[in-house]
Amino acid sequence: MSEGGQRGGAAQAAGAALGAAAVGAAGLGAAYWACMSPYSQLLGEFPFRAEGAGRSVALTFDDGPNEPFTTQIAEYLEERDIRGTFFQVGRAVLKRPDVTARLASRGHVIGNHGYTHEFTNYLTPATLTADVRRGQQALISAGVRPGLYRPPWLLRIPALRAILGEHGLRIISGEFCHAMEVFQPAPERIARRALAKIGPGSIVIFHDGFDGRGGNRASTVRAVQIVVDRLLDAGYGFTTVDRLLGIPAYQPDPV
């Protein structure tokens, strides 16, 4: 399941999870806004854009590593001296820790995007805690100790903030490049929609993977290239999420 194609069902499940808080159809809409919207700040700060960043944009990539697409994106960025922020799924990291380590060694930033990316694990504090922790452990085993976390589907249950606090993680939102990216429409379509949303300080979400389960992301790879070229032509620069927001990318190693 992915952000775009899954949102209706996810909203229903989020409403069900909230139980007493969800009161009929109006409650469901409110629950979606509070828990799933990239823009809602109702459950606490959830940055999707940086103020005062000038013509600077952070490109982010979720659900990898997923070869060869992750490396294709990274190499295109590197050739232009651009670094991206990759929110990776723990179980995919364990399959290709070398890809994660290579990204980090080239100066890309790695964030935690959970371990399983399976919806039911994100609805209760106990399963969510385990998923955050296992995701972090997978990334630590690949050589990085992220300080940034992006929730799958941007889903936030009320307990999430405290769980992230216990694990030294800060939550990061963003704007989806294209609602139907999961179905891999033509690259130009993805790029056009993304460019229409992007402005100074934007944090843009692409998917180099699919819920940590692989999948062909060739359209996304090409769309990223188009977006990068057009933004460079328009005088934009690129940075990583931590630099855009002025926060640390990683946690210090424990002493």
Ligand SMILES: [Zn+2]
């Ligand atoms: Zn995801």
